[in-house]
Amino acid sequence: MQENVMQNPAELKNQQPDVPKKSKKEKKPVPKGKKISLYLMLLCMALSVLVWALDRFVINAGATYPSIGEVVGEEVFPATVFTIGGIAITETAISAYITVGALIIFALIFRFVIFPRFKTVPTGFQAFIEWIVTCFDNMAKENVHGYAPTLGPYAFATAAFICIGTLTETLGIRPPNTDINVCIALALMTFVTIHLYGVKKKKARYLGKYKIGITVITDVAVPVSMTFRMYGSILSGFLMMSLITHVLAPLTPVLPSFCYILFTLFHALIQSYVFGVLSLSFVAEAIE
Numbered sequence: 001m002q003e004n005v006m007q008n009p010a011e012l013k014n015q016q017p018d019v020p021k022k023s024k025k026e027k028k029p030v031p032k033g034k035k036i037s038l039y040l041m042l043l044c045m046a047l048s049v050l051v052w053a054l055d056r057f058v059i060n061a062g063a064t065y066p067s068i069g070e071v072v073g074e075e076v077f078p079a080t081v082f083t084i085g086g087i088a089i090t091e092t093a094i095s096a097y098i099t100v101g102a103l104i105i106f107a108l109i110f111r112f113v114i115f116p117r118f119k120t121v122p123t124g125f126q127a128f129i130e131w132i133v134t135c136f137d138n139m140a141k142e143n144v145h146g147y148a149p150t151l152g153p154y155a156f157a158t159a160a161f162i163c164i165g166t167l168t169e170t171l172g173i174r175p176p177n178t179d180i181n182v183c184i185a186l187a188l189m190t191f192v193t194i195h196l197y198g199v200k201k202k203k204a205r206y207l208g209k210y211k212i213g214i215t216v217i218t219d220v221a222v223p224v225s226m227t228f229r230m231y232g233s234i235l236s237g238f239l240m241m242s243l244i245t246h247v248l249a250p251l252t253p254v255l256p257s258f259c260y261i262l263f264t265l266f267h268a269l270i271q272s273y274v275f276g277v278l279s280l281s282f283v284a285e286a287i288e
Helices: 009-015 033-059 068-076 091-117 125-171 180-211 213-248 254-287
Strands: 081-085 087-090
Touching: 087 091, 091 125, 091 180, 125 180, 125 213, 125 254, 180 213, 180 254, 213 254
Parallel strands: none
Antiparallel strands: 081 087
16 A cells, blocks of 8 residues: 655655746846947036137126027028139138148148158058048049049049148138039039949940939039038038137137147048048949
């Protein structure tokens, strides 16, 4: 006769297989980059409110502010410095001549003085120059492939003009790209380059795309979009720096100078890179 062994209920409970407990949904940690972006955005908002408050209630307390038309006339449109034969020479035209002259002088010094002294193993300034040239060369090869030897220097030249021209703001000179005429000229140069290489690659087949009327509109939209993208970006940066200088200069002469150098350098590098990339991308679409 088999004996029925009575077990303690507590022992039976201990012998039951372990059932995994439902774990609470863990919150994913916020990436560090998003936290920094959020903090920077809040800081910019706080600084904007502070700058407005200082300008309104401390520096210009009780002052009458100019109308919108006066602000547009003084800041948006470049002032005429002098006239030659009825032709107005504006401050942006002078800054454009200064930019082109500085680039030509640097190119001559680089070609006949610096370049012959290059070493096999680059260091310092030589390494920096070779890094910049390599970036534009690789960018051209990725977009236009066989046409990189000619289009790479074009993208580099336009980017150099935009970068150096924007940096003239740190010298107290109005940048040439705050004049819409300069932006139109650069956009039209790229527009002509796009169609020259399109015809060069596809010959008469390139003109066949104009059988569709919408193609004309899309082609015209290219220089228009490039013009207003660069003009709006650089002009807005120029106006923002003018406002910061106007408000903070009476308080401390150090902070406006620091802001000018930091933000203008960042702005110049971004806009020159964007214009070079867009130029190569549009040419790549034309030769595909």
